[in-house]
Amino acid sequence: MTTPAHVDALPTPVETPSTPVNVDRAITALASVLTVVLTAVAFWLSYEHLQEVAARHGMAEAVARSWAWPATVDLFIVIGELLILRASLAHRVDWWAIALVTAGDGASIALNVAGVGQDANALDYVVAAVPPVAALLAFGALMRQVHGYLTRRTMTGVAPASTGVEAPSTPVMGSVDAPLPAPPATPLAELAPVPSAGPEPLTAVAASTPVDKEVSPVAPASTAVDLCMPVVYANRVDQLVRALYGTDFTQPSTARMTMAMAGAGLGASESTARTARSRVRAREPYLADFPTALAG
Structure with a gap:
């Protein structure tokens, strides 16, 4: 009996990514926190300036109304950005949401700039215009990060239960007690002499590591396993x-x-x-x- 050749397989090195996963997550989390902070600060500056504009133009005596009035402008930006996020997750374009963002941000910039006055310095107009512009860009960046997070959760999350119909498994046509198929014919010149004591039991030999111990043959008195024929539905x-x-x-x-x-x-x-x-x-x-x- 010829001993099979032993093959030594060298392990293939696996290259690790250049950026560790923990570092990437830390950067993403830090960017998200800074975006939220920038959005809150920009909206607060824009909102407070619009409250001052409302107080100087007819709402000085009604403090509650002067603080509520800027919401009629800035909330259009929030609503529009949320509707744009919903549309992007559905892979479509919501022009009505884009119009809401455009109208709300345009009105916010215009009112912040106009509230400075006519005889102000040019830098005063720039200072008044920066908060609403920053609020628009920061909130848009925040919605973009939320969209990316939800997209990754959809792609890498737990796959939902499939509602499709899987093809039935192939029916088992034989039984456990059925004899093994005959080996292919071998030329007479390659046949080895068979001992008179009877055929040797088959031994399992691994592809890479030789096995010397012979496997005991299956006892003929083994209990047969009754395999049920699966039911196949054509419909x-x-x-x-x-x-x-x-x-x-x-x-x-x-x-x-x-x-x-x-x-x-x-x-x-x-x-x-x-x-x-x-x-x-x-x-x-x-x-x-x-x-x-x-x-x-």
């Missing part, structure tokens, strides 16, 4: 309904079946779902023993 709706029985081991309700059918592109007919469930129960009667708390 896609039947396949889908049968798969729902195995998700939580309860009988699926009509609403659950129609929801899964709609997700798989098979329509949402309740009668079709009930008919398919009846066919599945007829072919596999033991499914009727499942709990019926969710059945509908």
